Amino acid sequence: MPDVEIIAVGSEMLTSQRIDTNSLFLTDQLNSLGVEVRRKLIVGDDRALLTDAVRAALSHAEIVILTGGLGPTEDDVTRDATASALGRQLIFSQQICDEIEARFRLRRRPMAEINKRQAYLVEGAEALPNANGTAPGQWMEHEGHVVILLPGPPGELKPLFDKECMPRLARRLPAQVIRTRFYRVSGLGESDLDAMIAPVYSRYTNPVTTILAAPGDIQIHLRARASTAEEAEKLLAEVGDPVAEILGPRLYSRNGHPLEQVLGDLLRERGSTVALAESCTGGMVGERITAAAGSSDYFPGGFLVYSDRMKTELLGIDPALISQHTAVSGEVAVAMAEGARQRTGASFAISTTGEAGPESASGAPVGTVFVGFSSAGHPPEAQRYSFPGGRERVRGFATQAALEYLRRKILGIDI
């Protein structure tokens, strides 16, 4: 199988504040085709240095991917440097220029003269349409090598790579079938999960098992390679089925869908709706729920009740309840969920209240979070959590916990 070198271009990635993350996405996609990343290089916006780097990469790897440096400004040198390294010219494309101009027109803004720089292609390169930005990607072949130029912003690079590059690469590669399973698990720590499932997966090198952890959310990727789809599926089942068995109801997704989408499907199937009352998460649960397209089917809305006064005035919580138990308590979490459900008429409501830090207002330790749940015709409930980390991590954990709590209540899974 061919090897890849990824070159990330941009002086900002040579500072201590920024890091190249595009290569992580690219690595995942390339690995799924059976292609390995051999080297990753990060260089600044320096024409001569980048030209050298492209030349050297061609001597190490069959596929060279450059990310970034396709913007309209003077310091966007990727097009120039690649052309120099390959001994080619840059050719102006009137068609690309027209497309860029059309993008600006659509937004009712004039195209700056400088954007014409983005309409140059390396001689012989194919333009890869960029649905989310002005700079197209470029695909070229050179003495048996493939050189790909991709825009730097992840929101542009990812869809472009998936749509334009993956099929082109797949056609070039030896016939091999790769099949994957993509499990997601909530409410379990990474090392606990690993202790449970390592006895199964560690006996296999094919499928390859990869575990990725985010706050409250763990992804398990299984990737099997074989010469037929049937054989690859059989390998996947050998590892995937016992792993799923062990995880039981903690496994919330078998196809990689995020929790908010799984939840949305559950609510839509049942014709149910959910409302929110968020305190410490300040809108993050709402953001997650509404990240799914079509969430208006099951999400009417909710309340951001950050202050105690808002909890009282918007949700009708008795101030005495707050003074007795503090705002960070199961009692208040329950009252928030009840208030939100009654005021919206939703089938369910969930609430969050906690101490995200850096300081505690209620006296409860930083990391303490209560999630409340209310459902018509059932007594409301709350669950207490204690999350590690700083403000951002605690809020991320709390958001995930709230969504998972709702999923388990809807499915009748014991918490």
Next chain:
Amino acid sequence: MPDVEIIAVGSEMLTSQRIDTNSLFLTDQLNSLGVEVRRKLIVGDDRALLTDAVRAALSHAEIVILTGGLGPTEDDVTRDATASALGRQLIFSQQICDEIEARFRLRRRPMAEINKRQAYLVEGAEALPNANGTAPGQWMEHEGHVVILLPGPPGELKPLFDKECMPRLARRLPAQVIRTRFYRVSGLGESDLDAMIAPVYSRYTNPVTTILAAPGDIQIHLRARASTAEEAEKLLAEVGDPVAEILGPRLYSRNGHPLEQVLGDLLRERGSTVALAESCTGGMVGERITAAAGSSDYFPGGFLVYSDRMKTELLGIDPALISQHTAVSGEVAVAMAEGARQRTGASFAISTTGEAGPESASGAPVGTVFVGFSSAGHPPEAQRYSFPGGRERVRGFATQAALEYLRRKILGIDI
């Protein structure tokens, strides 16, 4: 000033799960000495590939730092590859071997035979004691270059670098100072911004100017080097002051603080509060505002009014207004902001309503967003925007626009 190339060694850093973070620490330390990182390379545990990489690095940079690959196993190839690249031998050091053995004795464990591999020094290298692990670092000079080998674990690398390498590097370097400015700008596209300020910054190579764009938010980094702090500040002012002048009120931060923090400071200074009514952003504005620690000083809460019914029931918007103008209209945005302010008693309220896609419910094109603003004693207002991209990008732009709209209204800046 000399330049540095950092080579991170380890196949695990070529997967999608691991990232090289040692180089961020090293970059900070090196920058403080006035040394720039010119390239960063990540290579696997491959002797031949690493040997090539060290040779190439010596042609690019005066200082070459290798991190990782100093362990005791077969795939720890950094010592070997460096010796090969420099045309030197590896020499066994009985003294280092004794020190490693003593470490093991201290932990009452026998030293494995394999650990003797860590007692080899590149011929002519100086061992750098590692207080936190078995593998010492190594410092060598070669034809005017410095080559440094560091252990990979951050807990070993960091103290070793600070104690052993920083003083050695400082002695070799001409005294130099680095000073930075970090501007942030909202409500301007990258190419428009560049067209405005490139005439100023492009005439200077010192300070170096770097421009980074996120949806609705642009960062401008200026970095000046000089032999004194005064001179570096003077260079920064030469470019930074006219750039700030050109950007005027669009420049919302001169110290890198994000918009939500700048806004929080403005509100706190004035003793003002802000409430929210979010539709298309579904909680994202609340999340941003409450991401700042201490946001309870100025954020009581708000409403997630995703459905039309919630807009009517929670905010008291006349259903006729919605049927007349659709929910995605300036009229409804204004009514949402008014309703949120009146129901919370906040000084200000902002609202969002729009079509984030993938489909439009109101008939307005996907990307259309209205931000509403309400303030006691002033007529409410709304602003229409048209954002590019998919659901996630449109929501990101809308969130940033809402915060920026509020900032400008508070400061009395004409939109």
